[in-house]
Structures are given as C-alpha cells and as structure tokens.
C-alpha cells in the first residue's frame with residue numbers, strides 16, 4: 001500500500017494537486033476512501049455531499065493537513081495554498097483585530113492586507129475586533145486572508161456560511177473573478193449546488209467515496225446525485241446567472257457597458273450585488289429545475305497516480 005504525501009513537480013504544468021485512490025481511516029472506519037481527482041490551474045472543482053460525507057476531510061487531504069492512510073496525494077512543489085476552513089479554533093476571550101487575524105498565518109504588508117480586505121468588501125473593518133464581526137463579515141475576513149497570499153490553489157470550505165443572500169452571490173462572484181484574474185485553481189465545498197453551479201467546472205458528489213462527478217449539469221441529473229439529494233429542489237436548481245449590472249462595494253452600480261452610476265437605472269433587469277451592504281439589491285436569479293428529467297449518469301473517470309506531496313498547510317487553528 002502506497003501512502004505518500006510529498007511535493008513534487010506534477011506532470012503537466014498546470015496540475016496543482018492530485019489525489020489518487022486516497023483514503024483516511026480513523027477508529028477502524030474509513031472516513032473517505034478511493035478518492036481520486038485533480039485540480040489544475042484555473043479550474044474550479046466543487047465537492048458536494050451530505051453531512052459527514054467526508055468533504056472537509058477530502059479538502060484537508062488535498063492541502064496536506066491530513067495524510068492519506070491509503071493512496072497518494074500529490075501537490076506541485078512550491079504550491080501556495082489559501083485555505084478558508086469550515087471552522088476556526090479561536091479563543092474568543094482574547095482580543096484579536098482583523099489586521100492580526102490576517103497576519104496570523106504569515107507576514108503580510110499593509111498594502112496587500114488592505115487590498116485583500118477591499119476585495120472582500122470590508123476594508124473599514126481592518127481594526128475591528130474579530131469577536132465583534134458578524135458571521136458574514138467574519139467569512140469575508142477569512143476569504144481576504146486566503147486571497148492575500150496570492151495562492152495558486154484556494155481551498156474554500158463552505159466559504160459563504162452565515163453570509164446573507166446578496167453577500168453570498170457577491171462572494172461567489174468575487175471568487176470567480178479571483179480565479180479569472182489570477183488563474184488560481186479552486187477547490188470549494190458546498191452543501192448545495194444552486195449558487196456554485198455557474199462557476200464550477202467539475203462537481204464531485206461525495207458520500208464516503210465519489211458517487212458521481214462531472215459538469216454541474218451532468219451531476220445534477222445523475223442517478224447517484226438524485227438518490228442523495230432527490231427531494232431537495234434547492235439542491236437541484238441549476239443556477240444560471242445573467243447580470244446586466246453589478247453593485248459595487250461602495251454602493252455604486254457598474255453597468256454592462258462598464259459605466260458607473262450612483263443608482264440602478266429603472267429599466268435594469270437582473271441585479272447582482274457585489275458588496276455587502278445592499279439590502280435593496282434585488283435578485284431575480286433564474287433557475288432551471290430538473291426533478292422530472294430522466295437522470296443521466298455522472299462519469300466516473302479515474303485520475304492518475306502521481307507520487308508524493310508536500311508539507312502541511314494551515315489547519316484552521318488560530319493560536
């Protein structure tokens with residue numbers, strides 16, 4: 001049995017991480033097993049699955065926080081990872097500013113720090129106490145921390161938890177725009193598909209093992225997916241996204257032609273809020289539902305063995 005977890009040059013310049021038949025066993029039980037997928041530069045892979053399916057465990061395998069008990073996890077050497085964990089162990093009795101939170105996992109200049117907070121819409125909170133942040137503001141701070149280091153790979157474990165609907169949409173758009181501008185790869189964990197669909201290349205449906213995988217459209221119609229999520233129309237919704245304008249973090253509106261105004265035009269159609277504080281932002285996301293369509297099968301491609309991979313990354317603990 002090969003158990004490898006080292007950093008090497010992966011075959012194919014663009015491949016960032018590859019899991020081959022990776023499994024983790026604890027207390028005599030396989031938490032996940034036979035997991036194989038890879039993420040390339042510029043690719044967005046989303047893990048979905050029910051509670052306890054092993055999504056966070058798989059993400060930790062990918063970044064090296066956990067070592068596989070079986071199989072191989074390979075990361076490109078020198079890979080820079082930005083990780084937004086699902087949970088952070090923070091001592092909430094200790095004062096901790098956003099500025100310090102941003103610097104806990106490595107030194108960061110003021111300019112980069114502020115640019116990252118600006119990108120996530122909370123530059124005004126740089127000196128705020130982390131324990132006073134709202135749930136959505138806290139997620140934005142974590143996302144800022146992840147992007148500040150200009151990662152090659154971003155691993156986002158439920159990055160929009162606690163974020164309001166307008167903010168959720170804005171953060172997913174931000175994540176997409178980071179992917180576009182930096183070309184990083186993204187591994188994202190989500191409970192439901194509806195928001196992540198439009199920006200995801202590959203969806204992997206996990207339940208202790210990979211049940212099905214493919215494009216969002218393929219997975220949402222696969223028999224395995226329907227068995228897991230069949231009754232949940234929210235999960236089945238395919239999110240199709242047509243903006244004609246974007247709400248900027250400072251409250252102004254950028255239109256499809258690039259022009260910026262203080263308010264929406266009366267005839268504007270589909271809205272998208274890019275900032276946090278836009279309660280008036282109106283959403284009219286069109287969704288396609290597929291509950292009655294004949295399920296197709298997600299493909300079960302096997303990705304390829306690469307050996308080894310690198311040192312552990314941040315484990316989500318704030319000390």
Ligand SMILES: Nc1ncnc2c1ncn2[C@@H]1O[C@H](COP(=O)(O)OP(=O)(O)OP(=O)(O)O)[C@@H](O)[C@H]1O
Pocket residue numbers: 026027031049050051052053054055056057058086
């Ligand atoms: N260190 C551990 N020791 C024993 N069991 C563990 C350990 N870590 C996780 N588990 C178990 O492994 C399973 C998968 O956990 P994981 O956190 O990866 O699930 P998940 O898909 O991310 O779930 P959720 O959607 O609820 O966040 C769960 O049953 C969990 O209780």
